[in-house]
Amino acid sequence: MLVKKRIDYYPVTVILLVLGIDLFIFFFSHSLWPLLIWMPLSLNIKGWICCWNHHHQHYNFFTVPWANRLIELIMGMQTGIVGEAWVLHHTLGHHLNYLDQSLDESAWKTPQGRLMSRLEYTFKVTLMSYPKAFKVGQRHTKSRNKLIQNLLLTALVLGVLCYIDWVKTLIMFIIPMVFLLFMSVHETYDHHAGLDEEDPHKATYNIMDRWYNLCTCNLGYHTAHHIQCGRHWSELPQLHEEIKHKIPAHLYREGTFPFNLMTKMEQQFLELRHQRG
């Protein structure tokens, strides 16, 4: 089997489907309108791919290296976060340092000890994301070299696409990549901001919303993810059950838009069906 866990056919299939639509519209549309309609529509689902990209970099989808490198190239073109960037900045950086704000690569606190606003955090962490990945890479040269290769390969593919049609490349790839890099960081503000804790069970917010976890592949079980970041995403609900007695009640949050809306609609539908039944 090409994938390590059969359930990963779910994100992989969607990633390839989105790539297929992107390329079909890029090569076969005679006007810019299909791109201008599809691009904003695709941003939401590419946002989910940002989460899956994160999971893949903790626990690779495939059993063979070439398939992992290929899916990383594709996800890099969809999210702006190329292969090894998550590994260096996040797994070897943030996961080791998130309890110490003077070291955390995704620090929400300024050196003076002030809680950053979401906007300040988003700009600072985004603009420093690749420089900090390279800084962590000084201690992990093999991973840093892979990051350089991935950046060059991504630039080469974008260069070829720009040569074919630079306006289409800008709309279909470059703008979403920059936007989603910012949005990925923007969303991580909700994971730890304001939680000045030494106990890992108290240092992370969780989201139990069903739709949120279906679309993000269990990113809401975030304390469990930080307790054992090598666990496959599909095992996080089970791990959460084992540790939930240590997580304080105030560390649970509602699902973000549009998941909270989807959950409310589902609940209303079920209530209506119950009343009629």
Ligand SMILES: [Zn+2]
């Ligand atoms: Zn992580």
